[in-house]
Amino acid sequence: xxxxxxxxxxxxxxxxxxxxxxxxxxxxxxxxxxxxxxxxxxxxxxxxxxxxxxxxxxxxxxxxxxxxxxxxx
Numbered sequence: 001x002x003x004x005x006x007x008x009x010x011x012x013x014x015x016x017x018x019x020x021x022x023x024x025x026x027x028x029x030x031x032x033x034x035x036x037x038x039x040x041x042x043x044x045x046x047x048x049x050x051x052x053x054x055x056x057x058x059x060x061x062x063x064x065x066x067x068x069x070x071x072x073x
Contacts, residue, residue, distance in 0.1 A: 006065040013057045021050040 001009075024046030028039055035042065 001061075001065045001068045003065075006061060009061050010058060013054065013061065017050045017054045017057075020053070021047055024050070 025043055027034075028042045028046065033042060035045075037045070
């Protein structure tokens with residue numbers, strides 16, 4: 001994985017997670033619930049899910065980029 005692809009992938013992952021969090025909060029506040037939960041719990045789960053995906057996805061991207069980077073040296 002080249003440096004530019006890694007950079008673009010991390011930025012894309014960030015914006016997708018940001019859209020997930022903003023969309024989830026907006027839908028929860030608007031009254032469109034994907035689960036029968038209270039509003040604060042639903043918002044918390046949306047944010048936590050987004051952050052977990054960001055950390056795991058970013059970690060996976062960093063792992064594969066680092067593996068490729070070390071093989072270039």
